[in-house]
Amino acid sequence: MMEASAGNGLVVEGISLGFGGLQVLSDVSMSLRPGVITGLIGPNGAGKTSLFNCLTGLYHGQRGRSSFAGTALNGLGPAQRAACGITRSFQNLAMCPDLSLLENVLVGLTLKRRSGWFSAFVPTPAQRVEQQEAERRAIAALNELGIGAFAHDKPSDLPPGTLRLAEIARAIACDPRAILLDEPAAGLNAVETRDLMRALRRLMRPDLVLLVVEHDMDLIMELCEQIYVLNFGKMIASGTPAEIRAQPDVIRVYLGDDADD
Amino acid sequence: MAVSDLAQASTARSSAGGGRVEIARFTVLALVAVLSLLPLLAGGFLLYSLSLCFANALAVLSVSMLVRYGGEVSIGHSFFVALGAYAVAIVEHRLGLSIVVSLPLAVLLGAGAGFVFAFPSRRLSGIYLAVATMALALALPEILIGFEKLTGGFEGLYIAQDLIPGVAKSLQHYYVALLVLVLVCLALAHFRKSAQGLALLMAQAQPRAAEAMGITRSWARISIFTLSAALASLAGALTGFASSTVSPNSFTFFSGVFLLVGSVVSLNRLSLPAALVGGAFITLVPTYLAQAGDWVPILYGVALVVVTLGANAGDLRRFLPRGSGR
Numbered sequence: 333m334m335e336a337s338a339g340n341g342l343v344v345e346g347i348s349l350g351f352g353g354l355q356v357l358s359d360v361s362m363s364l365r366p367g368v369i370t371g372l373i374g375p376n377g378a379g380k381t382s383l384f385n386c387l388t389g390l391y392h393g394q395r396g397r398s399s400f401a402g403t404a405l406n407g408l409g410p411a412q413r414a415a416c417g418i419t420r421s422f423q424n425l426a427m428c429p430d431l432s433l434l435e436n437v438l439v440g441l442t443l444k445r446r447s448g449w450f451s452a453f454v455p456t457p458a459q460r461v462e463q464q465e466a467e468r469r470a471i472a473a474l475n476e477l478g479i480g481a482f483a484h485d486k487p488s489d490l491p492p493g494t495l496r497l498a499e500i501a502r503a504i505a506c507d508p509r510a511i512l513l514d515e516p517a518a519g520l521n522a523v524e525t526r527d528l529m530r531a532l533r534r535l536m537r538p539d540l541v542l543l544v545v546e547h548d549m550d551l552i553m554e555l556c557e558q559i560y561v562l563n564f565g566k567m568i569a570s571g572t573p574a575e576i577r578a579q580p581d582v583i584r585v586y587l588g589d590d591a592d593d
Numbered sequence: 594m595a596v597s598d599l600a601q602a603s604t605a606r607s608s609a610g611g612g613r614v615e616i617a618r619f620t621v622l623a624l625v626a627v628l629s630l631l632p633l634l635a636g637g638f639l640l641y642s643l644s645l646c647f648a649n650a651l652a653v654l655s656v657s658m659l660v661r662y663g664g665e666v667s668i669g670h671s672f673f674v675a676l677g678a679y680a681v682a683i684v685e686h687r688l689g690l691s692i693v694v695s696l697p698l699a700v701l702l703g704a705g706a707g708f709v710f711a712f713p714s715r716r717l718s719g720i721y722l723a724v725a726t727m728a729l730a731l732a733l734p735e736i737l738i739g740f741e742k743l744t745g746g747f748e749g750l751y752i753a754q755d756l757i758p759g760v761a762k763s764l765q766h767y768y769v770a771l772l773v774l775v776l777v778c779l780a781l782a783h784f785r786k787s788a789q790g791l792a793l794l795m796a797q798a799q800p801r802a803a804e805a806m807g808i809t810r811s812w813a814r815i816s817i818f819t820l821s822a823a824l825a826s827l828a829g830a831l832t833g834f835a836s837s838t839v840s841p842n843s844f845t846f847f848s849g850v851f852l853l854v855g856s857v858v859s860l861n862r863l864s865l866p867a868a869l870v871g872g873a874f875i876t877l878v879p880t881y882l883a884q885a886g887d888w889v890p891i892l893y894g895v896a897l898v899v900v901t902l903g904a905n906a907g908d909l910r911r912f913l914p915r916g917s918g919r
Contacts, residue, residue, distance in 0.1 A: 388805060414807035426802030428795045438788070439795040443807040445788040452787035453780040459787075466788070502806075 340401050341365045342418070342510050342541045347386055347396035349379075349565075356382045357393065357565045364510070364558075367538040371556030372545045375585060379565040380545050381423070384514055387543070388420045389413040400510065400541075415443060417509035421499040423518055427487040433498050434483040437470040440502035473505040474498070477531045493524030497531060510541035517548045529555050553577070561585075621778075621865050628771055632764055640763045642880055644835035647770035650872025651777055651828035653855035655821045657871070658781070660861040662793040663817035665718060669726030671848035672733050673703045673822040677829025678839045682750035683743060691754040692769070696830050703826020704819050711818035715811045730849035737841040749840025752833050766835040773831055777824065778865040785863070793817055825852075851875045854893070858900050 342364040349357040357379050364370045374380050385391040387398065389410040398405045400416055408416070419440070427436050445466060451459035474480045477497040487495055496516055503511050516532075517525045525548065532555060536542060546552050552559060553573045561569040561582050569579045576582055632640055652674050659665050677699035684695035714725050737744045744750065756765050784790045796803040796813035804810065833839045852875065859871030874896070882889050 390801070409809075410801070410804040411807045411809045414805055420805050422799075422802055422805075426799040428798035430794055430798065431791060435786075435791055436795075439791045439803070439808075440806050442788055442792045447788060449789065452789040453784050455783055463786070506806075 340539075342387065342398075342400045342543070344383075344387065344398040345396055347383070347393040347398065349382055349386060349391060349393045355565060357386070360396070360562070360565070360567050362560050362567065362570070364541045364543050366509075366541050367536070368558050369532065369536060369542045369544065369556045371552040371559040372543060372562060373547075373549065373552050373559065374562035377564075378562040380562055381514065382565075383562065384420075384512060384545050387512055388418065417507075418512065419503040419506065419508040419510070420512040421496075421503055421514055421516060423514040425487070425492065425495045425499065427495055427498065429487055432484050432486060433474065433479070433490070433494075434467065434470055436487065436498060437473055437502045437505050438466055440473075440505040441466050441469060444506050470501075470505050473501040476504065476535060477501045478527065491524075492519045493521065493527065496520060496524070496528060500528075500531065500535075504535055509539065510543075512543045512545075514545050515547060516544060517546060517551050525551060617864070624866060624869070625775055632767055636763065640767045641835075642877055644763070644766040644770045645832065646869070646872045646876040647767075647774045648828055648831035648835050648872075649852075649855065649876045650774055650868040651831060652825055652852050653859055653871035653875070654777060654781065654863060654868045655825035655828060656852050656856040657859060657861045657863055657868075658824060659817060659821040660856060661863060662790070662797065663814065663821070664797040665814075665818075666723045666853065667726040667821070667849070668723055668853060669729035669731075669733075669849045670821070670825045670852050671844050671846075672726075672729035673706060673825035674829035674832060674848070674852070675733055675737065675839075675844040676706055677703055677826030677831075678833035678843070679737070679744055679750075679829075680826070681830045681833040682745075682752050682839045685752055685754050686750055689754075691756055692830065692834050693756065696773075696827065699826045699830035700823050703829075704823035706826070707819040707822025708815065710822070711815045714818075715814045718814070727846075727849070730846045733844055734841045734846075737844065745840070747841060749838055749842075752837050752839065756834075762837070766837075770831050770835050773827070774868065775865065777827070778863070778868065781863045789816070854897055857897065860900075860904050 343362075345361045347357055347360045348355070360379075360383060362370075362372075362383075372380055372383065382391060386393050389405070389408050389412065392407065400413075400418060403416060405413060405416070427433075428439070431439070445462060447456075447459045447462050450456075471480060471483060474483055477500060479494050479497050479501065482490055482494055482498075487498075490498075496519075500511075500513065500516065503513075513532075516528055520528060529551060532542070532544070544552065544556060553576075557572065559569075559571065559573060559576045560567055561576060561579070563581075563585045568581050568585065569576055571579070628643075631643070652670065655673070656667060656670050659667055659670075680699040680702050681692055681695040684690050684698060688694075710726075710729065714722060717725055738746055755762065756769060792803065792806075792808045793813050793816065795806070796808050796810060800810055800813075803813070832843070836843070855871035855875040858874045859867040862868075878893070878896070879889055882892060885892060
């Protein structure tokens with residue numbers, strides 16, 4: 333499976349990460365295939381966020397390799413990975429409070445915009461066309477997630493569910509090739525979680541790599557086709573939701589007593 | 594609350610916001626109209642003070658811009674202001690050219706100097722960057738006196754060339770400064786909506802998120818400092834032009850501190866009225882309070898405390914006992 337997907341997916345092989353004497357990740361491998369919603373679960377402290385940060389370039393593993401669509405990612409920082417087409421969302425909502433929702437999404441298009449410093453201060457016809465095009469794309473992204481009506485609101489006026497969707501809108505606005513979502517359902521109520529799941533399914537495309545790191549077991553089981561389970565920095569299982577449900581290791585460390593129902 | 598209710602509330606909010614924008618726009622237009630007609634009624638010292646006030650308003654804007662878009666504080670922007678002012682004077686003395694040439698040159702010089710300072714200090718922020726800028730302000734008088742041949746030493750230089758020969762000097766100073774101030778405010782309003790402006794605001798509020806969108810912290814820090822220094826230098830060029838003279842006395846260590854004070858008093862806002870309040874505070878207050886003598890610094894201090902406390906009243910309320918003031 334891994335060999336077949338290594339060409340166009342996001343692949344990490346043998347990643348190890350330690351802080352001083354604490355080994356956070358040891359020899360972790362995973363392969364995220366395009367067109368498949370992949371889930372990463374694990375109990376608190378399992379190393380999910382550390383692995384996520386290794387994928388996004390915030391941390392760099394002491395050992396191991398990572399590549400995206402055949403391009404090596406080792407040593408690249410977050411901004412350079414963004415230039416490769418990898419975007420992410422944040423566990424704590426990362427919206428700029430001074431900007432409207434639309435403007436927050438527009439920032440996601442920064443790498444796609446070509447207007448120079450002169451036109452940042454002096455309106456030019458080319459800059460106006462470019463601005464309109466960017467706004468069109470940002471509004472399309474907001475509409476795709478069903479929150480176009482709030483385009484001109486400030487984040488402080490909106491509930492967390494809407495902001496979470498707006499973060500995803502920002503991530504998809506620039507037509508990324510990989511979207512990594514860090515606990516997208518954190519702090520959402522049941523209705524908002526359902527909206528989120530529907531939105532994620534809708535934006536899935538055959539060429540898109542989509543990873544969801546989540547605590548919410550039900551969401552992962554329902555949403556993802558491929559699931560990885562992390563515990564104490566080691567990958568203990570991977571497979572389809574049915575396979576994961578049947579894994580005794582997973583039941584023991586993560587699902588606990590609730591697993592039988 | 595259902596989504597449709599939320600959407601309705603949002604529409605109501607945005608129409609209320611639209612009304613506010615209209616009022617703000619009308620206020621600015623009225624202000625510009627009044628300032629444009631003022632020379633018909635007033636003259637002499639008032640026009641001179643206002644010309645300086647406009648130039649200082651630009652300098653205040655340069656500091657506010659750094660605060661707004663970079664989240665950083667500079668104590669040493671007087672360095673870049675002096676650079677612009679001396680550029681005008683030196684270009685006139687050495688090349689015999691007017692501000693048509695020296696104004697754009699001052700902007701470029703300011704940007705260059707800003708970049709040269711910002712590049713090595715791109716990893717500094719907060720108090721460390723402020724202290725680094727302080728070094729600029731402290732070194733400035735010595736530099737101006739040390740390069741006596743170029744800068745005229747203690748005595749400084751005169752700026753005498755007209756922009757438009759035949760028109761009264763005071764009118765030229767007044768209208769050029771006002772025109773540049775209005776244009777800069779328009780440019781800043783446009784910048785707020787530009788890709789670069791949004792990227793800088795995001796880099797300041799959410800540096801990690803910005804980085805994930807391809808906006809690096811170094812890029813943001815270097816860009817905003819360079820822009821702000823260019824604007825400070827433009828302000829300096831107009832200060833020189835409006836006051837017809839440059840000398841080390843106008844650019845002491847405290848000039849940098851006062852620019853920061855002006856920025857705080859204008860609540861770091863980048864609009865024309867706010868810039869005028871900041872410019873007026875550091876230009877007109879000392880002039881018209883001159884007879885108060887030793888009391889000037891004290892009045893300054895009191896005004897600063899009042900503005901700072903007033904602007905942050907919302908935050909201060911939490912220090913009040915529970916149940917009062919809510």
